[in-house]
Amino acid sequence: MSGKSLLLKVILLGDGGVGKSSIMNRYVTNKFDSQAFHTIGVEFLNRDLEVDGRLVTLQIWDTAGQERFKSLRTPFYRGADCCLLTFSVDDRQSFHNLSGWRKEFIFYADVKEPEHFPFVVLGNKVDKNNREVSTGEAQGWCSENGGYPYLETSAKDDTNVAGAFEEAVRQVLAMEEHMDHTVFGHTVDLYHSDRSKSVCC
Numbered sequence: 379m380s381g382k383s384l385l386l387k388v389i390l391l392g393d394g395g396v397g398k399s400s401i402m403n404r405y406v407t408n409k410f411d412s413q414a415f416h417t418i419g420v421e422f423l424n425r426d427l428e429v430d431g432r433l434v435t436l437q438i439w440d441t442a443g444q445e446r447f448k449s450l451r452t453p454f455y456r457g458a459d460c461c462l463l464t465f466s467v468d469d470r471q472s473f474h475n476l477s478g479w480r481k482e483f484i485f486y487a488d489v490k491e492p493e494h495f496p497f498v499v500l501g502n503k504v505d506k507n508n509r510e511v512s513t514g515e516a517q518g519w520c521s522e523n524g525g526y527p528y529l530e531t532s533a534k535d536d537t538n539v540a541g542a543f544e545e546a547v548r549q550v551l552a553m554e555e556h557m558d559h560t561v562f563g564h565t566v567d568l569y570h571s572d573r574s575k576s577v578c579c
């Protein structure tokens with residue numbers, strides 16, 4: 379296990395009321411408030427964890443989902459290592475809005491290669507029995523829209539909350555590994571292209 383802790387910024391996005399603050403608070407403080415207030419702007423909390431032998435400090439950014447707070451949240455998207463796109467399984471509209479959230483994130487975070495960015499999709503409030511979005515439908519959207527991992531959570535019951543953040547870390551680490559290999563590949567390519575140039579001139 380490496381002794382050095384890696385600082386990762388993960389950001390929770392999704393409609394107002396889907397449970398973003400509740401997920402963050404459940405994970406960091408192990409508390410749940412059944413009458414939580416809407417977030418205004420952004421808030422963040424840190425938590426250390428270990429994933430596959432790597433020590434990680436997660437900086438979790440919780441954003442305000444209500445449309446009227448858009449200008450307060452978007453300046454904080456830059457530098458995020460992973461984005462947790464969140465909807466509530468008892469709210470079909472929040473599921474339909476996932477594409478819009480992804481688009482907003484890519485634009486304001488200025489993501490250069492959106493197809494390689496680690497998104498994770500969370501279907502929250504699985505403890506409720508008035509479900510409007512099935513597991514299969516959500517999984518279908520994830521596989522058609524970039525092959526994102528999908529996790530069903532309940533901040534209330536503490537279902538899969540830790541698992542969601544661990545998955546986020548795994549996605550980032552996997553991406554880093556992929557980038558390392560890509561950079562190595564490019565180095566070799568550049569070497570060859572330089573040589574061919576010198577032959578030409």
Ligand SMILES: Nc1nc2c(ncn2[C@@H]2O[C@H](COP(=O)(O)OP(=O)(O)OP(=O)(O)O)[C@@H](O)[C@H]2O)c(=O)[nH]1
Pocket residue numbers: 392393394395396397398399400401411412413414415416417418441442443444502503504505506531532533534535
């Ligand atoms: N039953 C149930 N209720 C939940 C769950 N998560 C959150 N809630 C409730 O849903 C309401 C909204 O939760 P929040 O965490 O404030 O939602 P949010 O996504 O942060 O909303 P904004 O800050 O407006 O963007 C609150 O009353 C929570 O208690 C859950 O897993 N199950």
Ligand SMILES: [Mg+2]
Pocket residue numbers: 398399400415416417440441442443
């Ligand atoms: Mg909130």
